[in-house]
Amino acid sequence: MATLSESPSVLSMRDAGVHFDGVKAVDGVSLTVSRGEVLGLIGPNGSGKTTTLNLLSGMLRPTSGAVLLDDRDLSRLSMRRRVREGVVRTYQSGRVFGRLTVFENVEVAGLGVGLRRGAARDMARTTLAQLGLEDVAHLTADSLTAGRIRTTAIARALAAQPRFLLLDEPAAGQNESEAVQLIESIRGFAREHSIGVLLVEHDMSVVMGTCDRLHVLDSGRTVIEGEPQRVRKDPQVIEIYFGKRE
Amino acid sequence: MIVDYIVSALGLGALYALLTIGVALLFGVLGLMNFAYGEIILAAAFALYFFRDAPWLFAVAMAVVFAVAVALLSERLAFHPLRGADPVTLMIASFAVSLALQSVARMTVLPRAQGVPPQDFLAQRVDILGARVSVRDLVTLVLCGLVLVAVAYLMGRTSLGVQLRAAAENFQMAESLGVKGNRVIASAFVIAGVLAAVGAVVLVTRQGAVSAQMGLQPMLIGVIGAVLGGMSSLRGAALGGFILGVGTATLEALLPSDLIAFRDAFLFTALIGVLVVRPQGLLSGSKVRVS
Secondary structure: OHHHHOOOOEEEEEEEEEEEOOEEEEEEEEEEEEOOOEEEEEOOOOOOHHHHHHHHHOOOOOOEEEEEEOOEEOOOOOHHHHHHOOEEEOOOOOOOOOOOEHHHHHHHHHHHOOOOHHHHHHHHHHHHHHOOOHHHOOOEHHHOOHHHHHHHHHHHHHHOOOOEEEEEOOOOOOOHHHHHHHHHHHHHHHHHHOOEEEEEOOOHHHHHOOOOEEEEEEOOEEEEEEOHHHHHHOHHHHHHHHHOOO | OHHHHHHHHHHHHHHHHHHHHHHHHHHHHHOOOOOOHHHHHHHHHHHHHHOOOOOHHHHHHHHHHHHHHHHHHHHHHHHHHHOOOOHHHHHHHHHHHHHHHHHHHHHOOOOOOEEOOOOHHHHOEEEEOOEEEEHHHHHHHHHHHHHHHHHHHHHHHOHHHHHHHHHHHOHHHHHHOOOOHHHHHHHHHHHHHHHHHHHHHHHHHHHOEEOOOOOHHHHHHHHHHHHHHOOOOHHHHHHHHHHHHHHHHHHHHHOOHHHHHHHHHHHHHHHHHHHHHOOOOOOOOOOOOOO
16 A cells, blocks of 8 residues: 555646547646646537546556656556556546446445455445445446436545546536536545546536636647636637537 | 256256356456367366376366366466457457367377266265155255355455456456456456366266367357356356256256257257347346357
């Protein structure tokens, strides 16, 4: 557990880029997530949000630039190694192990970061209680509603004891008030456990009140980063979100 | 008569379930349809022949050692380098491993079938509820039943089991959560090896002989049982194997003697019927992988 006892405080991407067949999916993006804060990553479809998350989580390697944990270069580390460094992600649409129970889904994450079975089960119990999933803990994940599956995915990510949590549209498919509620509870977690959260979201109104800072992408490049109020007034953001009607 | 039939049907069902789990486990974790499973059984059977004069329990232990060794070696030498390859490639590779091992066995140690004299105690019969039940059938039932319970416990109640099931469902996602893929895969091969060894013990006892091609039929039973139950679920696979075994024993008991030779024709016709209705297998979800 030596790796976890160190406490890196900042996960960042420095001038990172990746291209597929010559098309730059992400181009020279720099961003920083500090522990305890929620950074919202927003932008229209195809702007490079998920690709950025893939770069940070290790699903993709950057073709230029670097991914850093404090000053340490993570760019070449596999996803599994990054999980052990405390960088944990969820997937769009909340992919979980459908044939495992909700409890087992969370337990696996604890085992994955090297907890013994007893500790992993304790961790699962606590996390499920905090997210209000105790009553479905014994059900297979397949049998849950979409919203509960997403919450299970978040519980599983939290059970890996992340220092940094990368969430890919955790509230997709939920209405605005549910989404805000879910993200508020994630924010509570982030503060309580000092977790840095990067939240990919396409709905501007959901992130406005819930994130500490916003980072806006368009066509793989950074448009602006800053506090929600400032971002909302940015002419380029207005252009992207309101100028061309979706 | 009826007690005799029940013991033999349940025993055969448990044996087939065990063979099926061995096939389905590797398929689940690796996407590997392992046709070399029969040769893992062969390795165990050969150990039983090689140590035929040693105490029976020692021979059984060596059967487990041989089977696990061959399973792990085939993983290391053939399947590990192909990690992430197309399922068809893996399947062809497993054919190659199967034929290679079988040919090596035929060229070296087993050019022709060799008899393995059955243990005396297995040939006896005991009274159960007024019926004379063969000890061999009883041992089959108890041994396979115990192994099935052990596998169920391992898969359901241990941290390895949870990780195995997670990896079987989505290997990449499990690895991304920190699950050690290589260790999980090696464990799956070890478990498959142990199951193959137990299967071999029962098969050698029933057949009284060991030959280079003896793995073919049990491997096919494993594959067919797994397809019947649903490849993507171990529980389904076990059920498929069990039904196949009970079906075989039932047909043997019910068919007139001149039709027994066609037992498998009846059985597999029924199987085709089931698959027409449920192509994904009995207990599987909608996810079907055809290859």
